[in-house]
Amino acid sequence: MSATSSVSLNLPSLAWTLLPDWQAIAVTGADSKSYLQGQVTCDVVQLDAEHSTLGAHCDAKGKIWSLFRLFHHNQGYALWQHKSGIETALQEIKKYSVFSKVDLELSSQISIGVLGEQADSFIDSITDGRGDVRSITSGSAIKIDSQRWLLLLDEGELDNLKQQLQGAEEISADNWDYIDVVSGIPRVTQSQQNTHIPQTLNLQVLGGVSFEKGCYTGQETVARAKYRGTNKKVMRLLQGSANENTAFTFERQVGENWRGAGEAIAQYRNQQGEALALIVLNKDIEFDTQFRLAEDSNSAWSLVELPYDLEE
Structure with missing residues (x-):
């Protein structure tokens, strides 16, 4: 007999959390699209600016070096992933970049999760677009699922964001992990x-x-x-x-x-x-x-x- 999880999560209607265990690899340059297309499992050419996709970078035998969420970001792309192992991930994915007009580096921007049933309406209030990936000051807002958005932005924007989030509850990043796990979203540490x-x-x-x-x-x-x-x-x-x-x-x-x-x-x-x-x-x-x-x-x-x- 099959069963579903009985471990529940009672999210506030609007909450936010810092995600210190997550970081992005920033990819820029004239050849960034074509370079990534030849490196990763997802279709970068078909990915428009309003959507994100999961993807992976593998070795020649198909074993995963990094598993990430990929999206258009700051005139290039971001490969957002768990921070554990990201330095090795960067070394591996940039191995052949010397032959292309592309720059790959660890992003210094911070990751913030906005969660809850009011997450969509909050993001609507601070952005002009209506896609699943939207530009914000110094960064991007990315819809993960019906109750979660990721904000990738400069650390200097955090105080301003906190002002906008007045009334929202600050919660532990464990809540983000819960939704990933119960949703069956993998990560590679x-x-x-x-x-x-x-x-x-x-x-x-x-x-x-x-x-x-x-x-x-x-x-x-x-x-x-x-x-x-x-x-x-x-x-x-x-x-x-x-x-x-x-x-x-x-x-x-x-x-x-x-x-x-x-x-x-x-x-x-x-x-x-x-x-x-x-x-x-x-x-x-x-x-x-x-x-x-x-x-x-x-x-x-x-x-x-x-x-x-x-x-x-």
Whole structure:
């Protein structure tokens, strides 16, 4: 019997949070579009200025160096991603940039999340456009989902933004993590770099892989996984309990024994100890398989449904 997550989040109608664990790689220059098109899994040529897309940059064998949200930003592009491992991600994606008129560098801009059912109306009040990506002073506002916007802007604009957000509640960045996890949105941190192909993290289901665009680094492996069915793993959602500071490394039950199941891709824990985690597992794993934390043999974890179909 399938189940959905029972860990809920009670967001204020309008809230905001600093997102210090996130950063962008800024891409500018005359060849920025064509350079990125030959490097990443998503279709940069088809991406208009009013939309964003998930995407990944892989090595020649299709293993992901970085997983990001890509959008037009400040006369170029931004690849917004988890900060852990971003220096390596930058080194890898700029490796061939010397042959093109393109500059890639770590952005110094800060990331702010605006959340809640009034997030849309607040963004409407401070912007002129109505697209999912809009220009703001020194930066961009990017719609993530029905209750979240990302603001990428200069740190000097923060005080002005706080004035505009008067009446909104400042909340923990953990709330952003919760929505990512329960929505099945993957991330690649330093410990997971060069480990997974895009399909292992469900990226093709989330619109982050184009199978119609031309060649890019790792494309042969990604295409083979789709058309020959060579990928045997997917990302799943687990629910259970966790003590504070417990590592999210899992074991799964096999008969009367327990075997290693891997490290969480992303996780969330509330003050009551209720927790969620995204983890890569074999496609054919039984839905009623029981899990536990490697550091806590008394913890009980089980699979719950993702909000999307894993079939392409």
